[in-house]
Structures are given as C-alpha cells and as structure tokens.
Amino acid sequence: MNRQRELEFGVRRPKPLSVTQLVRAVRDALDLNLDEYWVVGEVSNVRLAPSGHLYLTLKDQRSSIPVVMFRSALVRQKMRVDDGMQVLMRGRVSLYEARGTLQFYAEEIQPRGLGALQVAFEQLKQRLSAEGLFDAARKRPIPFLPRTVGIVTALGGAALRDMLSTMLARNPNVHVLIRPARVQGAGAGADVAQGLADLNRDGRSEVIIVGRGGGSLEDLWAFNEEGVARAIRGSSIPVISAVGHEIDYTIADFAADLRAPTPTGAGHLVMPSKAELRQRLDETAATLVGAMRGVVAAHRKELGQLARGVRNPAAQLRQNRQRADEAAATLHAAAGRALDDRRRQLAHLAQRLRAPLHIAREMRIRAARTALHLARSLTAMVQERRVQSARLAAHLGRSPLRQRAATYRREITADNGRLIGGMSRAMETRRHLLAQLAGRLDSLSPLKVLERGYAVAINTRDGRVVTDAAAVEIGDELQVQVKRGRIQAVTRARET
Amino acid sequence: MAAQEKKFEDELKLLEDTVARIDSGELSLEESIKAFEQGVALVRSLNQKLDEVEKKIEVLVRDSQGELRTTPYRVEVKNGDEDDDLS
Numbered sequence: 023m024n025r026q027r028e029l030e031f032g033v034r035r036p037k038p039l040s041v042t043q044l045v046r047a048v049r050d051a052l053d054l055n056l057d058e059y060w061v062v063g064e065v066s067n068v069r070l071a072p073s074g075h076l077y078l079t080l081k082d083q084r085s086s087i088p089v090v091m092f093r094s095a096l097v098r099q100k101m102r103v104d105d106g107m108q109v110l111m112r113g114r115v116s117l118y119e120a121r122g123t124l125q126f127y128a129e130e131i132q133p134r135g136l137g138a139l140q141v142a143f144e145q146l147k148q149r150l151s152a153e154g155l156f157d158a159a160r161k162r163p164i165p166f167l168p169r170t171v172g173i174v175t176a177l178g179g180a181a182l183r184d185m186l187s188t189m190l191a192r193n194p195n196v197h198v199l200i201r202p203a204r205v206q207g208a209g210a211g212a213d214v215a216q217g218l219a220d221l222n223r224d225g226r227s228e229v230i231i232v233g234r235g236g237g238s239l240e241d242l243w244a245f246n247e248e249g250v251a252r253a254i255r256g257s258s259i260p261v262i263s264a265v266g267h268e269i270d271y272t273i274a275d276f277a278a279d280l281r282a283p284t285p286t287g288a289g290h291l292v293m294p295s296k297a298e299l300r301q302r303l304d305e306t307a308a309t310l311v312g313a314m315r316g317v318v319a320a321h322r323k324e325l326g327q328l329a330r331g332v333r334n335p336a337a338q339l340r341q342n343r344q345r346a347d348e349a350a351a352t353l354h355a356a357a358g359r360a361l362d363d364r365r366r367q368l369a370h371l372a373q374r375l376r377a378p379l380h381i382a383r384e385m386r387i388r389a390a391r392t393a394l395h396l397a398r399s400l401t402a403m404v405q406e407r408r409v410q411s412a413r414l415a416a417h418l419g420r421s422p423l424r425q426r427a428a429t430y431r432r433e434i435t436a437d438n439g440r441l442i443g444g445m446s447r448a449m450e451t452r453r454h455l456l457a458q459l460a461g462r463l464d465s466l467s468p469l470k471v472l473e474r475g476y477a478v479a480i481n482t483r484d485g486r487v488v489t490d491a492a493a494v495e496i497g498d499e500l501q502v503q504v505k506r507g508r509i510q511a512v513t514r515a516r517e518t
Numbered sequence: 519m520a521a522q523e524k525k526f527e528d529e530l531k532l533l534e535d536t537v538a539r540i541d542s543g544e545l546s547l548e549e550s551i552k553a554f555e556q557g558v559a560l561v562r563s564l565n566q567k568l569d570e571v572e573k574k575i576e577v578l579v580r581d582s583q584g585e586l587r588t589t590p591y592r593v594e595v596k597n598g599d600e601d602d603d604l605s
Contacts, residue, residue: 166525166526166527167527169571170571195570195571195573196571197571197573197574199577199588200575200578200591201577201578202577202579220578220586221578224588300565302530303530303561303568306537306561309541310533310536310554310557310561313537313554314540314551314554314557316541316543317543317545317554
C-alpha cells in the first residue's frame with residue numbers, strides 16, 4: 023500500500039520501462055551468469071520443430087522448465103530423447119524474450135544414471151593409472167604367430183563369431199581355446215576375471231582375447247570393473263581387449279597389452295595373414311636362390327680361369343723343350359764350323375809342305391818326316407778335337423740336357439697330371455655340389471609355387487614368361503600354366 | 519632340434535639375414551654354400567611352421583569336480599549366423 027502511494031505521488035517514480043526493456047534487463051542479469059549446469063529430470067512434451075530445434079519440458083515432482091536444444095547441438099546428440107525418459111542435461115539458463123519465460127538451453131543430453139557410472143569410471147581409471155597399472159612399460163608383446171589363442175567371451179555371441187571368422191580367414195592353422203564367460207549382468211566381471219585365470223591355469227594359450235560386442239555403457243560395464251583390470255594385468259599370458267565398438271573405451275582396454283577396436287579387429291590383430299607370410303617366404307626363398315646362383319656363377323667363372331691356368335705349364339714345357347733343341351742345334355753348328363776351320367788349315371799346310379821341289383831330298387825327307395810327323399800330330403790333334411767335338415756335341419746334343427729335359431718333362435707332366443687331377447677332382451666336387459644345389463633349387467621351383475595357386479603366363483608370340491604387362495600386345499595369345507593343365511587366353515586389355 | 523623351438527618371426531629374420539649375407543658376396547664359396555643350406559633349411563622349417571598347427575576349436579569348461587576340461591566347439595563358424603546370443 024505504501025509503495026502504491028509513493029508511485030501515485032510521484033515520489034521516486036522512475037521512467038517506466040517497456041516490456042522489452044524489462045525482459046531484456048532480466049535476461050541480461052541471467053546471462054551474466056556464464057555457468058553451465060547439469061540438470062536431472064524427466065522429459066515431457068518432446069517436439070522437434072521444422073527448424074530442426076528440439077523443444078521439451080524437463081520436470082521433477084515440484085517444478086518444470088522449458089528446454090530447447092538447437093539444431094547445432096542436436097546433430098552431435100547420439101541418444102534419442104523421448105517422453106518419460108530420465109535424463110541428465112548440460113546447458114545454461116536464459117530468458118526467452120518473446121514470451122518472457124525462463125528457458126534451459128541444452129547442449130548435451132544423456133540418459134540418467136550414466137553420470138554416476140561415468141564418475142565411477144573416471145575415478146577407477148585415475149586410481150589404477152596412478153598405481154601404474156596402465157603403464158606402457160607393462161605392456162607385453164603379442165606373439166607374432168600364436169599357435170594357441172585363448173578367448174574369454176560369451177559362447178553364442180556375435181563377438182565370438184567375428185573373432186573366429188576373422189582369425190581363421192587369416193590363418194586356419196590355429197588352436198582356439200574358448201573359455202565361455204558371461205559378459206553382462208550381475209557377476210559378469212567376476213566370471214570374465216575367472217576366465218582369464220582359468221586360461222592361465224590351462225597354460226596352453228600364447229595370447230588371450232577378452233571382450234564382447236557393442237552395447238550400452240551398462241552392457242559393457244563388466245569390462246570397467248577393477249577385478250577384470252587386475253585379472254588382465256595378473257595374466258602371465260599377453261591379453262588383447264576387444265570390447266564393443268571403436269568408440270567405446272573401457273578400463274579393460276587400458277589394462278590390456280593391446281586394445282583391439284572391435285572383436286573383428288582382435289581377430290585381425292592376433293593373427294597374421296598366412297597367405298601374406300607364404301608370399302613373403304616365397305619371395306625370400308627366391309631371393310636366396312638368386313643370391314646363391316650369383317655366387318655359383320661367380321665361382322664357376324673363377325674355376326674356368328683356374329683350369330686355363332693349369333693348362334699353361336704344358337705349353338711352357340713345350341717352349342722349354344724347343345729352346346733346348348735350338349740350343350743343341352746351335353752347338354752342333356758351332357762345333358762343325360770349328361772342325362771345318364781346322365781341316366782347312368791342315369789342307370793349306372799340307373799344300374805348302376808339298377810345294378818346293380828343289381829342296382834337298384833330305385830336306386824333303388826331313389820335311390816329309392816332319393810333315394808326316396806334323397801331319398800325324400795334327401791329325402791326332404784334329405782327331406782329338408774331333409773326338410772332343412763329338413763328345414761335346416754328344417754331351418750337348420744328347421745325354422745330360424736331354425735327360426734333364428726329359429726329367430723335367432716327366433716331372434712337369436707328373437705335376438701337370440697331379441694339378442689337373444686335383445683340379446678335376448675339385449671341379450668334380452663343385453659340380454657335384456652344384457648338382458645337389460640344383461636339386462635343392464628345384465624344390466623351390468615354380469611348380470611348387472603353382473601348387474599354391476599361382477599361375478604362370480607364357481606369351482605364345484615369343485614364348486616368354488610374362489612378367490611385364492608392357493611386353494604383351496593386345497591380341498597376344500597367352501598360355502596360362504596352373505597347377506593342373508594350361509589355359510589359352512587372349513589379351514583383351516592390359517594395364518602397365 | 520634347437521631351430522624347432524625358435525619362433526617363426528626369429529627364423530624369418532634369420533632367413534632374411536642369411537640371404538643378405540650371401541647376396542653381399544663377402545662369403546667364400548664354402549661359407550656361401552653353408553649359408554645357403556641353412557637358408558634352405560629355414561625356408562623348409564618356416565613353411566612347415568605355417569602348416570604344422572592343425573585347426574582346432576575347443577571350449578574350456580569346469581566339470582562337476584571343478585576341474586578344467588576341454589571339449590570340442592560344436593558350432594561351425596560358417597553356419598554360426600543363426601546362433602542366438604547366450605547372454
């Protein structure tokens with residue numbers, strides 16, 4: 023009443039506000055509070071406007087508030103919101119000017135109860151992380167080609183089918199040991215943990231996959247339990263987690279040695295592709311054979327050079343023998359010339375001895391005697407020289423040099439024989455070895471490769487094996503050799 | 519045999535090293551041949567390792583005494599699409 027009177031009498035009467043001004047003032051006051059709120063309540067009057075904005079009313083037993091979620095926020099929203107749902111929403115409070123009503127502007131809406139679980143998740147994650155349970159240093163390597171794979175999951179679940187089909191498609195040569203476990207509901211966490219312990223006790227598995235298919239956070243909750251995380255860490259066998267979808271992260275994922283995004287992903291991660299391994303092996307074997315061929319070729323060339331080297335001594339011997347013969351001939355000739363010289367001198371002397379008829383008979387006789395004497399001595403000398411020469415000739419031409427040469431020849435021939443024999447034996451050994459190697463190489467030959475389903479294409483135009491598409495002309499006939507039989511094919515197109 | 523206990527990946531690494539050693543041309547013929555024979559043995563062993571494990575799917579269960587027991591897994595993967603989720 024007092025206040026009324028004051029207004030009437032003009033005391034403290036401010037300028038009147040327009041409605042817009044009033045509403046805007048309240049709105050501004052509200053907007054000053056920039057805090058976001060998490061509000062819990064029940065959804066009603068859900069309506070999706072043609073504009074794409076979502077309108078609803080959030081209420082509890084005593085109060086209610088209109089809520090709008092703009093299209094921009096709604097597109098990020100994964101959960102569908104329906105009447106009667108208990109939800110948790112994040113947003114801010116403001117005033118809707120057109121009506122002057124209070125409104126909640128929601129940014130995010132989650133099913134109720136999630137909040138509590140999320141808090142629990144974060145708390146456990148933080149605690150175990152601080153304990154070092156998720157340390158990278160604790161992660162064990164996953165075996166490259168496990169012979170036995172343990173699996174802890176629901177026996178009839180899609181997750182098991184996905185794991186098995188993926189793993190076996192990559193490599194069927196594996197022993198799988200499934201430890202069935204409940205993966206949701208009461209006691210699921212304890213069962214999963216016991217499953218891990220059982221596979222450890224069994225001891226045959228080289229790696230364990232633990233997981234289940236996708237579901238709500240509540241469905242996946244067993245994999246957020248501390249007991250499961252500790253069982254994973256306590257396993258002496260490396261563990262791969264495979265829980266839900268790619269976007270779902272669980273405590274088990276953090277604890278595991280390796281996190282697979284999905285059960286299918288786990289099948290992929292746990293097993294290498296046998297076909298790829300086989301191909302890599304084939305390629306490596308081919309490289310091995312190629313490298314050895316190179317070594318063998320290089321050594322064969324060296325052997326050839328050695329064999330040529332072994333033939334050389336014979337030629338050397340022939341040369342030496344020829345040189346000895348030539349020397350003997352030269353000696354013969356020289357000795358012959360020396361004899362001829364002596365003979366000519368003797369003839370000359372004899373002629374001179376015969377010449378002067380007027381010399382006294384005595385003189386002649388003396389001379390004749392002397393001449394005879396001289397002739398005799400000269401003849402003896404010549405004879406001696408002749409004998410010497412002959413001996414020299416014989417000496418030179420015949421025995422010691424010839425013998426020595428013959429001895430050398432024999433020795434060299436024997437050496438030669440030994441050398442050639444040795445080399446032949448060495449070469450024979452090598453040849454034998456090469457033959458053995460060739461046998462080995464055969465076991466790695468293309469036919470073996472064909473048995474694995476590869477094919478060899480031969481261009482009938484030039485008879486060459488096709489290794490380069492560029493070498494094939496359109497219309498070329500190809501003969502495709504497969505494990506059993508051949509296929510005639512015509513080139514219609516090629517890609518290079 | 520010691521090689522039998524070697525892991526696949528270790529043998530594969532050894533094989534690739536062996537090939538590289540022969541390829542380097544630094545070995546004598548005898549050493550090359552020895553390395554080659556080792557390589558061939560590794561290829562054989564590795565190929566064998568790829569095939570040696572027989573496909574077998576089993577289920578690990580506890581019997582009435584609480585002891586672990588292995589039984590065959592009866593559902594074939596290929597026909598398994600109609601299986602209902604047990605959980």
